[in-house]
Amino acid sequence: MSRLVMKFGGTSVANIERIRNVARHVERERAAGHDIAVVVSAMAGKTNELVGWCKEASELFDQREYDAVVASGEQVTSGLLALVLQQRGVAARSWQGWQIPILTSGTHGSARIESIDGSAILEGFEARKEVAVIAGFQGLHQKTRRIATLGRGGSDTSAVALAAALGAERCDIYTDVDGVYTTDPRVVPKARRLDRIAFEEMLEMASLGAKVLQVRSVELAMVHKVKTFVRSSFDDPADPRPGTLICGEEDILEQPVVTGIAFSKDEALITLRRVADRPGMAAAIFMPLAEADINVDMIIQVASEDAVATDITFTVPAAELERAEKILHKAQPHIGFASLNGASDVVKISAIGIGMRSHAGVAARAFKALAEKGINIRAITTSEIKFSVLIEAAYTELAVRTLHALYGLDKA
Amino acid sequence: MSRLVMKFGGTSVANIERIRNVARHVERERAAGHDIAVVVSAMAGKTNELVGWCKEASELFDQREYDAVVASGEQVTSGLLALVLQQRGVAARSWQGWQIPILTSGTHGSARIESIDGSAILEGFEARKEVAVIAGFQGLHQKTRRIATLGRGGSDTSAVALAAALGAERCDIYTDVDGVYTTDPRVVPKARRLDRIAFEEMLEMASLGAKVLQVRSVELAMVHKVKTFVRSSFDDPADPRPGTLICGEEDILEQPVVTGIAFSKDEALITLRRVADRPGMAAAIFMPLAEADINVDMIIQVASEDAVATDITFTVPAAELERAEKILHKAQPHIGFASLNGASDVVKISAIGIGMRSHAGVAARAFKALAEKGINIRAITTSEIKFSVLIEAAYTELAVRTLHALYGLDKA
Numbered sequence: 001m002s003r004l005v006m007k008f009g010g011t012s013v014a015n016i017e018r019i020r021n022v023a024r025h026v027e028r029e030r031a032a033g034h035d036i037a038v039v040v041s042a043m044a045g046k047t048n049e050l051v052g053w054c055k056e057a058s059e060l061f062d063q064r065e066y067d068a069v070v071a072s073g074e075q076v077t078s079g080l081l082a083l084v085l086q087q088r089g090v091a092a093r094s095w096q097g098w099q100i101p102i103l104t105s106g107t108h109g110s111a112r113i114e115s116i117d118g119s120a121i122l123e124g125f126e127a128r129k130e131v132a133v134i135a136g137f138q139g140l141h142q143k144t145r146r147i148a149t150l151g152r153g154g155s156d157t158s159a160v161a162l163a164a165a166l167g168a169e170r171c172d173i174y175t176d177v178d179g180v181y182t183t184d185p186r187v188v189p190k191a192r193r194l195d196r197i198a199f200e201e202m203l204e205m206a207s208l209g210a211k212v213l214q215v216r217s218v219e220l221a222m223v224h225k226v227k228t229f230v231r232s233s234f235d236d237p238a239d240p241r242p243g244t245l246i247c248g249e250e251d252i253l254e255q256p257v258v259t260g261i262a263f264s265k266d267e268a269l270i271t272l273r274r275v276a277d278r279p280g281m282a283a284a285i286f287m288p289l290a291e292a293d294i295n296v297d298m299i300i301q302v303a304s305e306d307a308v309a310t311d312i313t314f315t316v317p318a319a320e321l322e323r324a325e326k327i328l329h330k331a332q333p334h335i336g337f338a339s340l341n342g343a344s345d346v347v348k349i350s351a352i353g354i355g356m357r358s359h360a361g362v363a364a365r366a367f368k369a370l371a372e373k374g375i376n377i378r379a380i381t382t383s384e385i386k387f388s389v390l391i392e393a394a395y396t397e398l399a400v401r402t403l404h405a406l407y408g409l410d411k412a
Numbered sequence: 413m414s415r416l417v418m419k420f421g422g423t424s425v426a427n428i429e430r431i432r433n434v435a436r437h438v439e440r441e442r443a444a445g446h447d448i449a450v451v452v453s454a455m456a457g458k459t460n461e462l463v464g465w466c467k468e469a470s471e472l473f474d475q476r477e478y479d480a481v482v483a484s485g486e487q488v489t490s491g492l493l494a495l496v497l498q499q500r501g502v503a504a505r506s507w508q509g510w511q512i513p514i515l516t517s518g519t520h521g522s523a524r525i526e527s528i529d530g531s532a533i534l535e536g537f538e539a540r541k542e543v544a545v546i547a548g549f550q551g552l553h554q555k556t557r558r559i560a561t562l563g564r565g566g567s568d569t570s571a572v573a574l575a576a577a578l579g580a581e582r583c584d585i586y587t588d589v590d591g592v593y594t595t596d597p598r599v600v601p602k603a604r605r606l607d608r609i610a611f612e613e614m615l616e617m618a619s620l621g622a623k624v625l626q627v628r629s630v631e632l633a634m635v636h637k638v639k640t641f642v643r644s645s646f647d648d649p650a651d652p653r654p655g656t657l658i659c660g661e662e663d664i665l666e667q668p669v670v671t672g673i674a675f676s677k678d679e680a681l682i683t684l685r686r687v688a689d690r691p692g693m694a695a696a697i698f699m700p701l702a703e704a705d706i707n708v709d710m711i712i713q714v715a716s717e718d719a720v721a722t723d724i725t726f727t728v729p730a731a732e733l734e735r736a737e738k739i740l741h742k743a744q745p746h747i748g749f750a751s752l753n754g755a756s757d758v759v760k761i762s763a764i765g766i767g768m769r770s771h772a773g774v775a776a777r778a779f780k781a782l783a784e785k786g787i788n789i790r791a792i793t794t795s796e797i798k799f800s801v802l803i804e805a806a807y808t809e810l811a812v813r814t815l816h817a818l819y820g821l822d823k824a
Contacts, residue, residue, distance in 0.1 A: 016468040050488065056428040057495035065498070068506050069491035072484035076462065079481035083469035086477070094480050098510065099558070146511070 003125070003168040004034040007136065007159035010044040011176050012233035013077050016084070023084045024237035025174065026131060030090065035125040037132040037166060039159040040081055042073025063108035067138070067149045071097070074135035074155070082133045092131040093124065097147065102139035102158070104148040111148035112216075113139060113157065116165035134162065153214035160217045164224035171226050172243075173213065174233035179244035180205070180212055182409040183261040187400050190410040194259065195242075198249040198354050201259045204386045208350040209264030213246075221246060249354050257355035257362055258407035261400055264348045265393060267297070268321035269378065272328070274309040274338035284335045285312065288327050294320045297348075298379040298390055309338070313379065315390060318344045346378065347396045350388040351403055363387040369406050375399055415537070415580040416446040419548065419571035422456040423588050424645035425489050428496065435496045436649035437586065438543060442502065447537040449544040449578060451571040452493055454485025475520035479550070479561045483509070486547035486567070494545045504543040505536065509559065514551035514570070516560040523560035524628075525551060525569065528577035546574060565626035572629045576636035583638050584655075585625065586645035591656035592617070592624055594821040595673040599812050602822040606671065607654075610661040610766050613671050616798045620762040621676030625658075633658060661766050669767035669774055670819035673812055676760045677805060679709070680733035681790065684740070686721035686750035696747045697724065700739050706732045709760075710791040710802055721750070725791065727802060730756045758790065759808045762800040763815055775799040781818045787811050 006029065008022050022038070030036055041047075050070045054061050078094035085092035097104075100120060104111035124130035136155025141148035150157050156173055163171035178193060180202065185191040197205070199222035206215045212230055221228045231243025249255070275281055289296055299314040316324045325342050328335070356362050363382055370377060370389065375398065379390040391399055404410060418441065420434050434450070442448055453459075462482045466473050490506035497504035509516075512532060516523035536542035548567025553560035562569050568585055575583035590605060592614065597603040609617070611634035618627045624642055633640045643655025661667070687693055701708055711726040728736045737754050740747070768774050775794055782789060782801065787810065791802040803811055816822060 016465060019469065053428060053488070053492055054495060057431065057492045058499035060499075061495050062498055065491040065494045065506055068508070069488050069495075072487045075484045075487075076465070076481050079477040080465055080469045082477045083466060083473050083481075086474055087470035087472075094477055096480070 001033055001035045001125070003037070003166050004029055005037045005039065005159050005163040005166065005168045005171040006174065007039040007155060007172065008041065008174045008233055009155065009176070010041045010047070012174055013040055013081065014044040016080065019077070019081050019084050021237060022081060022174075022233065023088055023090070025233065025240070026085065027088065027090060028237055030131065034169070037121055037134055037162055037168070038081060039134045039136040039155055039162060040074060040077040041136050041155045043077055046073040046076070064144060064146050067108050067147050071135070071138040071147045071149055074137050078133045078135040085131055085133070090131055091129050092133055094133045094135070095121065096135045097138040098140040100134070102161070103142045104139035104150070105142055108141065108144070108146070108148050110151035111139060111141060113150065113161045114142055116161055118162070118165040121166065134158065150216075153217075156214040156217035157220060160220045160224070160226050160228060163226045163228075164220065168226070170229060171221070172229045172231060174231055175212065176232070176234065177212060177230075178232035178235065178241055179230050180210070180246070180260070182259070183400055183404050184210075184263070187263075187397050188404045190404065192409065192411050194244050196245045196247055196252050197259055198252055199246060200249065200385055201352050201354055202246045204350070204352040205260050205262050208262040208348065208352065208386065208388065209266075210260070210262045218246065255355045256353060256408070257359045258351045258353040258409065259355070260352050261403050261409065262350045262352060263396060263400055265396070266318045267315050267346050267348045267390065268318040268342060268344040269313060269315055269346050269390070270321070270324060270328070271311060271313040271341045272335070272337040272339075273311050273341070275312050276336045277303065277308065277310045281335070284331065285328070288331050289316070289324055292323065292327055294324050294327070298381050298388070300379050315346070315348070315379065345393045346390050347393045348388050348390050349396070349399050349403065350386050351407065352386040354385050356385050365406060366403055369402050370399060373398055373402055413445055413447045413537070415449070415578050416441055417449045417451065417571050417575040417578065417580045417583040418586060419451040419567060419584065420453065420586045420645055421567065421588070422453045422459070424586055425452055425493065426456040428492065431489070431493050431496050433649060434493060434586075434645065435500055435502070437645065437652070438497065439500065439502060440649055442543065446581070449533060449546055449574055449580070450493060451546045451548040451567055451574060452486060452489040453548050453567045455489055458485040458488070476556060476558050479520050479559050483547070483550040483559045483561050486549050490545045490547040497543055497545070502543055503541050504545055506545045506547065507533065508547045509551040512546070514573070515554045516551035516562070517554055520553065520556070520558070520560050522563035523551060523553060525562065525573045526554055528573055530574070530577040533578065546570065562628075565629075568626040568629035569632060572632045572636070572638050572640060575638045575640075576632065580638070582641060583633070584641045584643060586643055587624065588644070588646065589624060589642075590644035590647065590653055591642050592622070592658070592672070594671070595812055595816050596622075596675070599675075599809050600816045602816065604821065604823050606656050608657045608659055608664050609671060610664055611658060612661065612797055613764050613766055614658045616762070616764040617672050617674050620674040620760065620764065620798065620800065621678070622672070622674045630658065667767045668765060668820070669771045670763045670765040670821065671767070672764050673815050673821065674762045674764060675808060675812055677808070678730045679727050679758050679760045679802065680730040680754060680756040681725060681727055681758050681802070682733070682736060682740070683723060683725040683753045684747070684749040684751075685723050685753070687724050688748045689715065689720065689722045693747070696743065697740070700743050701728070701736055704735065704739055706736050706739070710793050710800070712791050727758070727760070727791065757805045758802050759805045760800050760802050761808070761811050761815065762798050763819065764798040766797050768797050777818060778815055781814050782811055785810055785814055
């Protein structure tokens with residue numbers, strides 16, 4: 001029998017009634033002839049409750065203890081879904097990360113999956129026709145031998161990694177939307193659901209602000225060529241829509257130049273004025289930030305008129321703005337800037353499409369269209385399959401709608 | 413250093429503020445020079461929430477899944493207490509049953525502890541001066557390799573078993589009362605806290621209705637001679653009262669005839685009228701009940717006047733009354749009774765004391781005192797160190813107070 005991994009997020013398992021709905025989705029796929037592994041998140045709200053307690057317990061919390069506490073949320077859901085399936089006459093058992101085991105490495109709280117031993121799950125398929133219900137978001141740390149979590153959204157990663165380990169035909173990620181859209185439909189009502197999107201495009205979409213899938217899960221899907229569907233758990237389990245398939249670009253016949261528009265408000269801008277224009281200046285600014293694990297994205301350098309000093313502007317994640325400012329002020333004597341301005345009223349808007357590779361002037365059309373709407377571009381970055389512009393946050397909706405229309409993404 | 417096991421129940425860890433209070437108790441004992449293992453229950457209310465979900469998920473629930481779900485409650489508390497201790501500068505880590513491991517056997521949902529490997533915990537004491545915070549109520553089933561719970565109140569058993577495995581000097585069970593009383597102070601305001609009580613007495617007290625400790629934990633303490641204190645977690649951590657020591661009778665100098673009065677309302681009475689008085693009749697009645705795991709306690713047989721038939725009255729747990737009645741009605745053709753009456757308005761009142769062994773007529777004094785108050789005794793059982801009477805439930809308080817005074821247990 002072919003194997004299938006299905007993943008359900010927190011809102012899809014928020015209570016027993018919703019878990020029963022999940023069971024109906026599982027039963028449909030089972031009736032279609034699949035052996036099934038289901039990956040579940042914690043019931044909606046539970047992870048926040050557990051994280052809240054950890055923070056109340058300790059300011060600088062031990063990530064290993066945090067992991068033991070927070071992983072309990074998925075443990076509960078996995079047991080409950082197994083019970084619901086059994087009640088409906090479907091053989092099922094729950095699996096926690098340490099039982100499979102899913103071995104992880106790296107830092108507790110944001111661990112990486114290192115290996116998965118699928119043999120016990122496969123034996124359950126063969127010997128007992130058993131649905132495997134797997135607690136997402138967690139594994140057994142190979143060094144500490146303690147529960148390690150994968151970080152927020154990690155259940156998507158669990159699902160894709162399991163699909164690869166079990167040799168699954170596909171991995172269905174059930175969520176509260178019915179697929180991947182050309183952009184956020186709350187911003188652009190004309191946004192369309194995509195039937196297919198290439199791994200590379202989805203990776204850029206996720207990295208650049210689309211929240212439908214976790215970046216790491218898309219990376220894994222791309223590396224292991226796991227066909228991944230994003231679809232709605234709120235559809236009628238008897239007759240659900242197919243959702244969006246994330247697949248290799250060879251499986252996409254008609255490649256539009258631009259597939260989607262993403263935007264991220266989690267950006268902040270730092271400008272250092274009158275930095276001495278000498279060798280080593282960039283290192284003096286960016287090394288201390290790198291050492292503090294602060295990710296610098298876009299960088300613009302503008303020479304001042306007197307050619308003695310230069311202004312440097314760059315972006316950091318909005319959550320890191322305050323920390324970055326402190327670090328730079330501390331390094332001021334070494335860097336030697338005249339003033340520092342931080343701003344978080346900016347947004348990064350990106351257009352993504354593998355078709356860009358074979359089309360010139362795609363970004364230039366955007367610059368022109370935005371200028372015509374009176375939108376000032378503060379910074380630009382480009383890569384082979386996307387370009388991003390940084391603009392004032394107030395223009396977010398206007399800019400997204402402009403680009404969405406420009407590249408022909410509006411609904412017919 | 414000497415080792416100490418401390419156990420805290422659900423109300424003692426109900427929120428982070430209360431968990432901080434637990435940490436203060438741990439710090440006091442650590443300052444006194446002990447290596448410490450702390451056993452914790454789930455936060456008050458959490459186990460009920462988890463059990464409720466299991467019941468909602470499945471009527472006939474798989475105890476293995478139930479265990480996976482319900483054990484998460486203690487997992488959370490153990491992580492949180494470790495975090496709180498760390499925050500206060502005390503080295504600590506959480507341990508779940510499967511990590512130690514605490515191996516169990518028997519039925520999931522009411523498993524028995526088979527063995528505990530204390531080596532990792534002892535290594536933490538030696539190498540890192542680390543407080544071990546252990547999730548109570550659970551272990552790793554040696555056959556299924558899944559989480560197994562010990563049944564309600566099982567954290568007491570976890571604590572005593574750990575104390576035995578670690579060679580602890582004593583085991584302190586912190587609860588919401590400050591010790592073991594001569595009887596329930598809510599019924600008899602003159603009830604006194606006992607400084608000491610013998611294992612055998614405590615075992616009878618727990619079996620006969622006193623809810624302060626789980627029966628199984630007292631059995632274990634008796635077998636392994638673990639000195640166990642019952643004391644209050646609500647005392648000032650800087651200056652707590654000692655509580656009640658449960659110990660060998662050789663450690664109790666003055667042994668009163670009666671140490672305590674217990675009562676249990678969880679009793680039901682079944683009377684079968686005009687059962688044919690022939691050999692095998694008792695087996696016909698009690699075998700089907702035994703096969704259904706229904707515990708029969710007191711049995712009274714009264715021959716009818718015509719000497720052809722007999723009336724048989726016996727007690728079963730109140731929760732089993734309905735099921736017992738069904739089983740007996742089904743067996744009626746085989747037993748041949750004329751009528752069956754079930755009643756749950758009865759209470760079993762027991763007087764317990766190892767001093768009874770060397771004193772005659774202890775029970776007879778009770779029968780006389782109860783008769784003088786107009787209390788009708790429906791059944792009597794006795795053993796070496798206790799006797800029990802079954803009476804109408806309405807007389808509970810009167811009977812308990814009468815016996816409490818009769819045996820000199822009222823406060824001076």
